[in-house]
Amino acid sequence: MAQKRALITGITGQDGSYLAEFLLTKNYKVFGLTRRTSTPNYERIKHIEDKIELIPGDLLDQQSITSAVAYSKPDEIYNLAAQSFVATSWSQPVLTGEFTALGVTRVLEAVRQIKPQAKFYQASSSEMFGMVRENPQNESTPFHPRSPYGVAKVYGHWIAINYRESYNLFIVSGILFNHESPRRGLEFVTRKISHTVAKIHLKQADRIVLGNLDAKRDWGFAGDYVKAMWLMLQQDGPDDYVIATGQNHSVADFVEEAFGVIGVKNWKKYIHVSKQLFRPAEVDFLIGDSSKARKVLGWRPTVGFTQLVRMMVENDIKLLRANSK
Ligand code: NAP
Ligand code: G4F
Numbered sequence: 001m002a003q004k005r006a007l008i009t010g011i012t013g014q015d016g017s018y019l020a021e022f023l024l025t026k027n028y029k030v031f032g033l034t035r036r037t038s039t040p041n042y043e044r045i046k047h048i049e050d051k052i053e054l055i056p057g058d059l060l061d062q063q064s065i066t067s068a069v070a071y072s073k074p075d076e077i078y079n080l081a082a083q084s085f086v087a088t089s090w091s092q093p094v095l096t097g098e099f100t101a102l103g104v105t106r107v108l109e110a111v112r113q114i115k116p117q118a119k120f121y122q123a124s125s126s127e128m129f130g131m132v133r134e135n136p137q138n139e140s141t142p143f144h145p146r147s148p149y150g151v152a153k154v155y156g157h158w159i160a161i162n163y164r165e166s167y168n169l170f171i172v173s174g175i176l177f178n179h180e181s182p183r184r185g186l187e188f189v190t191r192k193i194s195h196t197v198a199k200i201h202l203k204q205a206d207r208i209v210l211g212n213l214d215a216k217r218d219w220g221f222a223g224d225y226v227k228a229m230w231l232m233l234q235q236d237g238p239d240d241y242v243i244a245t246g247q248n249h250s251v252a253d254f255v256e257e258a259f260g261v262i263g264v265k266n267w268k269k270y271i272h273v274s275k276q277l278f279r280p281a282e283v284d285f286l287i288g289d290s291s292k293a294r295k296v297l298g299w300r301p302t303v304g305f306t307q308l309v310r311m312m313v314e315n316d317i318k319l320l321r322a323n324s325k
Contacts, residue, residue: 007072009033009059009107010080011052014183015123017044019078019226024051026230031072033057033065033081044183059103066110069118076233078121079107082156085187086127089149090280100152101159108163108171119170119233122160125153126177126218126244126286136289139175139240146281157240164238172232177244177288180308181222182315189251190219190312193258198316200270201262202324207270211277213252216285220245221303221311231297244288245301257306261313 006023010016011032020030030052032045042049055071057064059081069077082100083089089096104122111118129137130146145151157173164171184191189210199205220243228243249257259267293299303311 003027003029004075005029005031005073006076006078007031007033007055007068007074008078008080009057009065010082010123011054012041012044013080013084014044014181014185014222015179015226015229016078016080017048017183018181018222019080019229020045020048020052022223022226022230024048029053031055031068031074033068035059059099059106062106062109065106066114069110069114074115074118076119076121077107077111078123078229079104080123082123083149085185086147086149087187087279089147089152093148096148097152097155100149101155104156105159108159112163112167112169116167116169119238120160120172121229121233122156122171122173124157124160124173124175124240125150126175126242126288127283128154128157128175129286130283132285135285136244136246136287137242138289139242139292146283147279150283161240170233170238172238173240174229174232175240175242176225176228177218177220177242177286179220179222179225180312182312182319183222184312190254193251193255194309194312195316197258197262197313198320200264201317202320204320204324207272208255209272209274209277210251210255211274211279212282213255213271213273214250214284215282216248216250216287218244218246218248218286218288219254219305219308220301221308224301224303228293228297228299231293231299235296239296241293241297242288242290243293243299244290245304246288246290247305248285248287249305254309257309258313261310
């Protein structure tokens with residue numbers, strides 16, 4: 001059988017790096033779209049850089065995306081690139097719309113025009129459920145996004161479905177709940193906590209400044225979630241799937257668990273709550289029902305909450321120790 005070819009937008013991000021690793025284990029030829037930066041930001045993929053091929057391009061630039069599709073001739077396209085940080089979407093709402101919403105249409109257009117046989121994965125998000133209408137949330141739960149990011153993701157979700165229905169393309173949308181890892185960006189709450197707890201352990205910090213401690217998220221491990229993306233493209237037909245653990249915890253629970261890893265019980269004395277970090281509109285409570293993915297794809301998470309938090313804190317301690325040598 002000919003070697004399969006995959007193009008990943010957002011390959012330098014958390015999910016892109018895990019997905020690239022995963023596809024290499026399946027013997028894919030992996031291409032990744034990367035945008036120009038003044039200094040290289042290949043931190044997450046440097047260990048596999050010689051096994052993948054990077055193609056310059058940007059979600060704002062139709063020509064570069066079309067050229068990347070023409071050059072890589074992919075059997076599968078994973079559209080992971082986005083302005084993915086919810087808080088930034090209020091300070092840069094137009095940019096978020098350009099990247100996270102219209103960017104999807106640009107990639108879809110390239111596929112439609114150049115490689116309509118390719119299978120396409122769209123990175124949709126549980127942020128689309130926002131002010132939730134039911135618990136747990138599944139594929140038919142109505143959307144009520146609460147941020148410019150969430151609104152942009154709803155557009156991306158529906159334009160993907162529209163291209164599937166209009167042009168009969170193999171397009172799937174994965175509605176993924178929060179997934180974390182040692183490669184998570186430092187601005188997201190889980191990594192902010194694990195990294196600062198590691199610093200406190202090493203006496204490099206004495207407190208964590210956080211916003212809303214009561215928000216609840218269904219947190220899984222990114223390595224498990226990229227496998228679900230791939231499984232969705234291996235089915236006979238395109239469909240949409242919720243990917244989640246089915247358990248949720250508050251930000252405070254995450255803090256407590258992280259301090260537990262370094263043997264600290266009285267964690268509250270290290271927390272400073274700043275109103276500045278509260279969002280103009282919050283998503284209070286997310287919990288996903290992934291029974292369709294479990295039944296149809298045979299997918300299930302392998303890393304639970306406790307293991308995830310431990311993995312992140314221990315990794316950050318190792319990282320900080322190595323950096324201070
Ligand atoms: P991430 O770590 O923030 O990575 C985002 C990627 O998009 C990076 O590679 C980034 O490149 C790239 N990108 C941003 N703007 C771009 C542009 N204009 N042109 C080309 N590339 C651009 O995000 P992630 O956590 O891996 O998430 C992957 C996708 O899944 C995103 O679409 C996110 O919205 C969605 N999602 C994530 C979660 C989650 O919990 N992680 C849940 C649901 C959905 P640079 O490295 O150059 O910045
Ligand atoms: O870690 P967060 O920034 O992730 P959020 O907003 O849930 O979004 C992530 O998951 C989505 C899937 O549901 C993705 F689509 C999206 O791309 C991203 O990956 O915030 C989680 C919660 C929020 O309720 C926030 O208000 O943590 C709360 N929080 C409290 N203090 C904080 C902080 N969030 C951040 N980032 N920083 C804080 O200091």
